[in-house]
Amino acid sequence: MSLSTRVIAAVGAVVVIGAGTVGGSIAYATGQDQPSDKRVTVTVGRSSQEIDRPFCGGTGTAMTENEQADCQTKAKEALADGKIPSSDVVASDRIGVGVTPQVADKGWFAFTNGGQQGQFSLANANTGQTWSGSVPASTALSATGKTLLTVVESDPKTQDIYAVWYFQLKTQDA
Numbered sequence: 260m261s262l263s264t265r266v267i268a269a270v271g272a273v274v275v276i277g278a279g280t281v282g283g284s285i286a287y288a289t290g291q292d293q294p295s296d297k298r299v300t301v302t303v304g305r306s307s308q309e310i311d312r313p314f315c316g317g318t319g320t321a322m323t324e325n326e327q328a329d330c331q332t333k334a335k336e337a338l339a340d341g342k343i344p345s346s347d348v349v350a351s352d353r354i355g356v357g358v359t360p361q362v363a364d365k366g367w368f369a370f371t372n373g374g375q376q377g378q379f380s381l382a383n384a385n386t387g388q389t390w391s392g393s394v395p396a397s398t399a400l401s402a403t404g405k406t407l408l409t410v411v412e413s414d415p416k417t418q419d420i421y422a423v424w425y426f427q428l429k430t431q432d433a
Contacts, residue, residue: 296361299410299424301344302393304352310344313422316412321419334425338407345427350397354408354428355390356381362412363389365421369410371428373401381408384415396428404430 297317299310314337315330316322322330337343348354356369369381369391379399382391400406405427412422 296359297412297422298359299362299426300357301346301408301426302353302355302357303346303348303396303428306346307357308344308346308426310424310426313412314343314425316420316422319421321414321417321421322423327420327423330423334407334423338425338427343407343425343427345429347431348396348400348406348428349431350395350400352396353393354381354396354399355393356408356410357390358410358412360389362422363387365412366415367410367412369408371399371401371406371408373399373406384413386415400428400430406430 295312295317297313300307301310314334315326334343358367363385364387366384366386368383368385371379371381373379375398379394381394381399382388385391399408406429408426408428410424410426411420413420
């Protein structure tokens with residue numbers, strides 16, 4: 260075997276091993292959960308966090324009133340247990356919410372349990388729009404130091420609710 264034949268054999272072995280690795284990686288990856296096409300991104304200051312799956316709903320059918328009530332009960336429990344995604348926030352931060360086009364096509368709104376009236380709207384009956392815009396955190400935060408941000412996929416015409424996401428904002432001193 261000449262040197263050039265050895266080089267060709269080595270390159271061939273690398274190609275075969277590489278192809279096997281890529282093929283194995285693809286097989287492994289296809290067996291994993293794919294991200295939902297209904298995601299929410301919460302931006303606080305300069306950081307953002309994506310919530311891959313709705314807390315409730317997300318099946319494509321409207322939630323019944325019982326399912327909505329169960330969702331609120333489970334959310335209170337999850338909040339008490341620290342199982343709601345969260346982020347630290349200071350009053351000088353800005354807060355925004357983004358949704359995937361699949362959520363925006365149906366319609367959505369977002370609000371917090373803070374603000375001067377006890378509820379602050381980040382987005383009202385948006386259809387087709389994927390970003391709420393950015394608002395000063397000081398206007399959306401609850402006086403308790405823990406603010407619950409709720410994002411709802413809802414058809415603005417029928418008022419049906421399809422999915423709900425929750426996110427907690429934890430107020431920090433500046």
